[in-house]
Amino acid sequence: MPVAVSTDARRSVLSGALLGLGVAGFVDETVFHQLLHWHHFYDKSTPAAGLVSDGVFHAFSWVATVAALFLLADLRRRAAFERRSWWGGLLAGAGAFQLYDGTVQHKLLRLHQIRYDVDITPYDWAWNVIAVALLAAGVTLLLRARRR
Amino acid sequence: MILLALAYAAGMLAVHRKGSWWPTERAACWMAGVIAASVAGHGPLAAAAHHDPDAHMVAHLLLGMIAPLLLVLGAPVTLALRALPVRAARRLSRLLRSRPVRALTHPVTAAVLNAGGLWLIYLTDLHRAGGLVPWHILASGYLFTAAIVGVDPAPHRPGRVVRAAALIGFLAAHGILAKHLNSPLMYYGGDAVDLVLISLFCREWYRAADPHGPRTRRIPATRPPRVPWRLPDELRTAPAPSTPSGPSRSAAGPGQPIRATPANR
Numbered sequence: 001m002p003v004a005v006s007t008d009a010r011r012s013v014l015s016g017a018l019l020g021l022g023v024a025g026f027v028d029e030t031v032f033h034q035l036l037h038w039h040h041f042y043d044k045s046t047p048a049a050g051l052v053s054d055g056v057f058h059a060f061s062w063v064a065t066v067a068a069l070f071l072l073a074d075l076r077r078r079a080a081f082e083r084r085s086w087w088g089g090l091l092a093g094a095g096a097f098q099l100y101d102g103t104v105q106h107k108l109l110r111l112h113q114i115r116y117d118v119d120i121t122p123y124d125w126a127w128n129v130i131a132v133a134l135l136a137a138g139v140t141l142l143l144r145a146r147r148r
Numbered sequence: 149m150i151l152l153a154l155a156y157a158a159g160m161l162a163v164h165r166k167g168s169w170w171p172t173e174r175a176a177c178w179m180a181g182v183i184a185a186s187v188a189g190h191g192p193l194a195a196a197a198h199h200d201p202d203a204h205m206v207a208h209l210l211l212g213m214i215a216p217l218l219l220v221l222g223a224p225v226t227l228a229l230r231a232l233p234v235r236a237a238r239r240l241s242r243l244l245r246s247r248p249v250r251a252l253t254h255p256v257t258a259a260v261l262n263a264g265g266l267w268l269i270y271l272t273d274l275h276r277a278g279g280l281v282p283w284h285i286l287a288s289g290y291l292f293t294a295a296i297v298g299v300d301p302a303p304h305r306p307g308r309v310v311r312a313a314a315l316i317g318f319l320a321a322h323g324i325l326a327k328h329l330n331s332p333l334m335y336y337g338g339d340a341v342d343l344v345l346i347s348l349f350c351r352e353w354y355r356a357a358d359p360h361g362p363r364t365r366r367i368p369a370t371r372p373p374r375v376p377w378r379l380p381d382e383l384r385t386a387p388a389p390s391t392p393s394g395p396s397r398s399a400a401g402p403g404q405p406i407r408a409t410p411a412n413r
Contacts, residue, residue, distance in 0.1 A: 054323075054324075055320040056316070059317075059323060060316055062342060070350040074357055
């Protein structure tokens with residue numbers, strides 16, 4: 001049975017998802033690049049496709065973060081904020097970014113690895129399992145928000 | 149550079165002579181932009197930029213991103229249109245509507261000119277050259293910033309989706325170049341300035357989407373009345389229900405934020 005989803009609910013999901021993308025990108029940047037120094041700023045062996053993918057994703061997630069907060073302010077201004085949809089979108093967005101980063105960017109495009117000079121397998125598994133868990137939690141929340 | 153500052157001051161003088169008003173903060177932005185560009189081009193920073201890569205990048209960020217943003221916020225075209233005699237102003241507005249200027253100020257053209265110019269300059273050692281190169285960096289930075297978040301009249305400016313795409317494209321090109329040059333300073337410095345650019349871009353949407361906001365956002369020709377700053381409606385909470393005389397939240401309807409009346413807006 002089709003369930004009508006209001007524009008405001010969709011906008012709540014959009015705001016959450018964009019912020020999720022941005023937060024995942026931000027955590028990746030601050031924790032792994034800046035604090036732990038596990039990731040390299042620029043690995044000389046990075047192929048061009050990896051650099052381009054990283055550049056576009058970084059730019060998009062930066063814009064997404066700010067846009068998400070303005071969308072959130074607009075939803076609050078109109079008292080149209082839907083908590084469940086927003087959190088669902090946030091978790092799903094963060095999970096999707098993490099999964100893309102962990103599979104396509106790290107492995108397929110070999111942008112950089114999670115850590116260097118260690119056995120990378122457990123790190124890769126942890127990274128992507130967390131990503132799938134976030135994504136699953138987000139989608140579950142979204143489905144529940146839809147049913148209500 | 150001094151000419152740019154003098155021309156703006158002359159424009160302000162002309163506007164005041166006509167009995168009109170021009171916001172001081174716009175003038176402050178323009179002058180700050182002129183100073184930022186001058187600091188990048190002359191003096192100790194410019195001298196250090198020749199041998200120190202970090203100083204070079206600071207100068208580059210000042211000239212290519214910070215100065216253009218400040219100059220754009222100075223709204224020089226609006227000022228010129230108000231300062232010039234009617235005939236000259238009409239000619240200027242016709243020029244701004246002309247096909248070549250429209251093509252040049254299109255966000256995609258401006259982004260390509262700006263980012264493409266940077267790539268060319270840094271991959272060919274042109275950045276060591278003086279002459280017109282700094283002017284190209286400043287001018288293309290200005291064109292791009294104006295195309296994305298400009299406050300001056302732009303009758304043919306495309307919609308927000310095109311502008312957002314051009315913005316993301318430029319940010320990506322700038323970030324990729326920074327990584328290619330292995331310059332974290334250019335990368336994160338660019339991100340910091342971009343944060344301001346993105347916020348201005350989103351704020352424009354946020355204001356336009358306000359159902360209670362004014363229709364247009366032109367720079368007023370007379371000094372607007374002073375309105376004391378107040379917390380936005382959605383952040384204001386009604387007094388606790390225990391106060392017997394104060395208005396309770398239920399007066400505005402359940403779950404509804406208290407809306408401003410036109411009088412106190």
